[in-house]
Amino acid sequence: MFARIHGNVIATIAFVLWGLLPLYFQFLPQADTNELIAMRIIFSVPLMLLILKCLKIPNLSFTQAMKNKQSLCLCFIAGILNCISLYAFTWAITNDQVLAASLGYFINPLFSIAFGVLFLKDRLTWAQKAAVVFAICGIAYQVHYYGELPWLSLVMGSFFALYGLTKKYIKFDSLTSMSVEVTLLMPFALGYVLFGYLDQSSTVLAGNMTTFWLYAGAAPVTLLPLVFFALAVERTTLTMIGLTQYIEPSLQFILAVFIFGEVLDQVKIVSFGFIWIGLILCTVEALVFSRMALRRA
Structure with a gap:
């Protein structure tokens, strides 16, 4: 089915789903984030196996995985990096x-650009350099007025970029890699939930079935966008991925201001403004390069 769908459409679906995630988590205010992440990992394992079967992707057994210990270790690291970013987001x-x-x-994306320069020897274009400078100005403006760094935002952005960087070195295909990541983390997640149950401190196991399934539902609502993203990367250009990825934070921005009533003060407007200017420059540059490449083809 997905082979017949254009990659740009799949990418759009992925980022729309990511952007709408806050709507789901509003049913879990003040949730126990540790248990939420643990339940997400536990229920992601059977879900990923089902996805692999539906897409007719051969399962990678642990016997085969152990033959590539480097990629197996990198899958574990990638899983932890994704969990840290997801923890901050949740x-x-x-x-x-x-x-x-x-x-x-x-x-x-700006962290991804920076890591590309540091670890992959990428060269920055003038727009990317300007975007990094504008982002630093935006964050510096917040620090100046609030007296502290926007830690949540920085942890989310940097660790998800590190997750993407780590995936560059993994030899498995993207969906198999995701399956291995959650499978390696599942024993730790099961241990945490079991400890909470025995210690009588568990929120999800001591609550009603509605709470249980809302926590379990964190698996499909966070995993499916990643699956669509992985499929999109194989079916469209990185330029289009870069352009469509701004759908996600834009939707979250709209939800925060117009649905959840968060205060958008002058400091945040200026800070976001600096970052938006840089992203607009990168977008325009990417479109120009894309059109030039099409003309040459």
């Missing part, structure tokens, strides 16, 4: 900090 949107989540994903 805490933000369950504690009335959706604007912080939006900012985190607006600056994520």
